[in-house]
Amino acid sequence: MKRQAIERIIHGLLAAVAFTAVAILAMIVLFLFREGLPVFREVSVWGFLFGHEWYPTYDPPSYGIWPLIVASVAVTTLSCLIAVPFGILFAVYVAEAAPPAVKGVLKAVMELLAGLPSVVLGFFGMVVIAPLLQETFDLPTGLNIANASLILSIMAVPTIASISEDALYAVPREFKEASYALGATRYETIVRVVIPAALSGISAAVILGMSRAIGETMVVLMVAGGAAALPTSIFDPARPMTASIAAEMGEAPYKSGHYHALFATGIVLFFLTLAFNLVADYISHRFKEVGSATL
Numbered sequence: 001m002k003r004q005a006i007e008r009i010i011h012g013l014l015a016a017v018a019f020t021a022v023a024i025l026a027m028i029v030l031f032l033f034r035e036g037l038p039v040f041r042e043v044s045v046w047g048f049l050f051g052h053e054w055y056p057t058y059d060p061p062s063y064g065i066w067p068l069i070v071a072s073v074a075v076t077t078l079s080c081l082i083a084v085p086f087g088i089l090f091a092v093y094v095a096e097a098a099p100p101a102v103k104g105v106l107k108a109v110m111e112l113l114a115g116l117p118s119v120v121l122g123f124f125g126m127v128v129i130a131p132l133l134q135e136t137f138d139l140p141t142g143l144n145i146a147n148a149s150l151i152l153s154i155m156a157v158p159t160i161a162s163i164s165e166d167a168l169y170a171v172p173r174e175f176k177e178a179s180y181a182l183g184a185t186r187y188e189t190i191v192r193v194v195i196p197a198a199l200s201g202i203s204a205a206v207i208l209g210m211s212r213a214i215g216e217t218m219v220v221l222m223v224a225g226g227a228a229a230l231p232t233s234i235f236d237p238a239r240p241m242t243a244s245i246a247a248e249m250g251e252a253p254y255k256s257g258h259y260h261a262l263f264a265t266g267i268v269l270f271f272l273t274l275a276f277n278l279v280a281d282y283i284s285h286r287f288k289e290v291g292s293a294t295l
Contacts, residue, residue, distance in 0.1 A: 032270065036263030039063060048264060054228040056248070056258040063261045065268065067230040071145065071238035072272070075224065076214045078149035078234060079156060083213070084206055086153070087160025091202075094161070095168035096190050114158030122222030125151040130223065139235050141225060146234045148224040152216055156209035163208060167201020168194060200285075207277065214273055217242040241269045 040048065043063045051064015090110070094103050129150060130142030171194050179189040195202070225237020228244065239247075245262050252258040 029270070032263060032266055036260060036265075036267045039257060039260035039264045042257050043261075048261075049268065052230055054244070056252070056261055061257055061261075063257070063264075065241065065244075065261075065265055067228055068239055068241045068244050068265065069268065069272075070230060071224065072214065072240040072242070072269070074145050074231060074234070074238065075148045075152060075220060075240055076210060078145065079152035079213045080206075080210050082149065082153035083156040083160055083209055087157045087205070087209065088164055088202060090157070090161040091164035091168060091205075092190060092195070095165045096186075096194065110158050110161055113154070114162070116155075118155065118216060118218040119222070121151050121155060122219045125219065125223035133235070137235060141237060143223050143225040143237055144235050145224065145231055145238050148220045148238075148240075149234070151219045151223055152213045155216065155219065156213050159212060160205045160209040163205035164198070164202045167198040167205065170201065171197045207281070211273065211277065214276060215242060215269075217246045221246050241265050245269075 042061075043051070048063050048065060049069070050066050051062065052066055053062040053064045054067060055062040090106070094106055098106060125147050126143070129147050132142065133139060133144070133147055134142035175193050175197055176189055179193045184192070220240045221243040224240060224243055226239050226243065226247065227237035228239045229236075231238045245265055248258070249262055252262055
């Protein structure tokens with residue numbers, strides 16, 4: 001009886017914690033919508049989403065966030081193209097091929113990289129990467145989409161590599177031994193057995209890494225260039241939605257149109273992140289099914 005009472009107490013505490021987390025999230029979402037929706041009294045939803053001019057302090061103001069959306073998507077996509085291959089290859093090497101001594105050093109370096117504050121990486125992008133890009137490609141400025149994507153990929157690689165490595169370690173040893181018993185080489189075992197079996201975990205790693213990239217603020221604020229104009233190439237300065245919110249929220253008068261427009265931008269970012277996570281979750285489950293069928 002005493003054990004059952006303790007279990008009920010623990011169950012109640014866990015349920016209370018879970019309910020509290022959901023309630024806090026719901027309150028945050030409600031607050032976001034309450035502060036953001038009033039902007040649509042001044043501008044239509046279509047004009048807000050697809051307008052090409054973001055001049056919230058003009059008279060009359062312009063609240064078009066299409067350049068901000070394009071900048072966010074471009075920075076996230078490019079950082080994904082850089083970070084995902086590096087992160088997965090790093091995880092495969094550490095989990096399956098690296099000698100123990102090298103593995104220890106690489107894991108320590110990756111953990112150190114994961115612990116670097118975003119402001120430090122942003123400063124690195126401003127001081128080192130920006131002049132390098134400017135001189136190499138003869139650009140007016142090195143603060144652009146390419147710079148922001150490179151720094152974001154550096155931030156995302158440790159997350160992708162760490163979780164992918166855990167997924168690779170979780171593959172049962174019997175799978176590898178069966179592959180070797182059938183005459184497969186080490187390379188064939190990694191490519192045709194280990195990676196397909198760990199695809200679900202690897203896709204989850206990609207989800208988490210890219211979720212960090214799409215929601216990152218400080219890096220894009222420092223190195224993306226801050227131009228609220230529609231970019232035409234990866235070497236153009238841009239201002240993702242997170243950077244615009246962070247840069248202007250302190251200057252927007254309380255309850256003004258500018259204030260509500262920034263919260264409405266947060267609503268758009270919320271839906272983009274939600275859509276990204278839903279798609280990624282669907283892909284994760286499909287990879288899980290494909291991996292199981294392959295095995």
